[in-house]
Amino acid sequence: MAEYSEQDLKYAAELRNEIHREALAIVRRTLPDAEDVVDRHPVEDYFQEVWDYPGKWYPVVAIPYGYKNRKAFVDSIVENTLSGLKPDPFYLMIGEYPDLAVDYFIVKNGNSCTGYEAHMRALKTAFGRISDEWEGDPDKAVGTLVDASRLFSSDSQKGKLNYRNAFLDPPHGNSYNGRDFERVNEALFPSGADGLEVYEWSTDWSEYFDDGHEWWGTLCLTVYDKTLNRFAVIMASATD
Numbered sequence: 001m002a003e004y005s006e007q008d009l010k011y012a013a014e015l016r017n018e019i020h021r022e023a024l025a026i027v028r029r030t031l032p033d034a035e036d037v038v039d040r041h042p043v044e045d046y047f048q049e050v051w052d053y054p055g056k057w058y059p060v061v062a063i064p065y066g067y068k069n070r071k072a073f074v075d076s077i078v079e080n081t082l083s084g085l086k087p088d089p090f091y092l093m094i095g096e097y098p099d100l101a102v103d104y105f106i107v108k109n110g111n112s113c114t115g116y117e118a119h120m121r122a123l124k125t126a127f128g129r130i131s132d133e134w135e136g137d138p139d140k141a142v143g144t145l146v147d148a149s150r151l152f153s154s155d156s157q158k159g160k161l162n163y164r165n166a167f168l169d170p171p172h173g174n175s176y177n178g179r180d181f182e183r184v185n186e187a188l189f190p191s192g193a194d195g196l197e198v199y200e201w202s203t204d205w206s207e208y209f210d211d212g213h214e215w216w217g218t219l220c221l222t223v224y225d226k227t228l229n230r231f232a233v234i235m236a237s238a239t240d
Contacts, residue, residue, distance in 0.1 A: 015062075099175070
């Protein structure tokens with residue numbers, strides 16, 4: 001095996017991490033809970049040899065040999081990752097609704113506790129999955145406990161975006177109806193509203209919400225389901 005300097009390996013590791021982030025973003029379209037990707041190539045594979053002056057082979061940081069281009073390599077990592085993971089059935093079902101303006105993130109409750117701090121941890125975990133796309137600081141978010149019975153209601157409070165309306169009436173419209181809304185929430189909360197703990201969060205802490213602040217509105221909810229011991233983080237923001 002060729003020998004590389006520490007600087008060479010540092011540059012190769014940076015490229016490898018960049019490739020992994022790119023692949024993970026694609027994987028998360030199907031598996032939002034994914035934390036890492038499957039790359040069968042060690043950092044030492046991220047070199048190719050080039051012949052250069054004065055007639056010598058030099059190592060150049062690049063994608064591993066055997067792939068047509070970078071996209072093909074990223075696609076192979078995505079395929080290897082997805083083949084070894086099983087998506088939550090909810091994510092498979094929500095894929096049937098591509099025109100939603102609502103984003104969903106399922107977060108497992110590893111600490112088996114509830115309350116403000118647990119909801120904050122869930123919010124941070126969810127935002128971490130999109131932080132490559134959006135700047136923000138969830139530590140600045142402020143949450144308020146709300147009555148779970150309001151979660152599916154059509155009643156809107158002044159200045160606040162209603163979850164049902166966000167689902168059914170985004171700025172660009174969609175073809176979904178009340179039964180679609182019920183179907184999604186039956187999959188997300190199979191035990192219904194009983195046992196749900198809901199926090200509503202401020203939305204002035206991330207550029208994710210900038211579009212919605214223009215006029216349509218913003219939505220940021222964390223919903224703990226004690227029957228499943230997991231959180232559903234529901235976010236929305238859009239403009240015309």
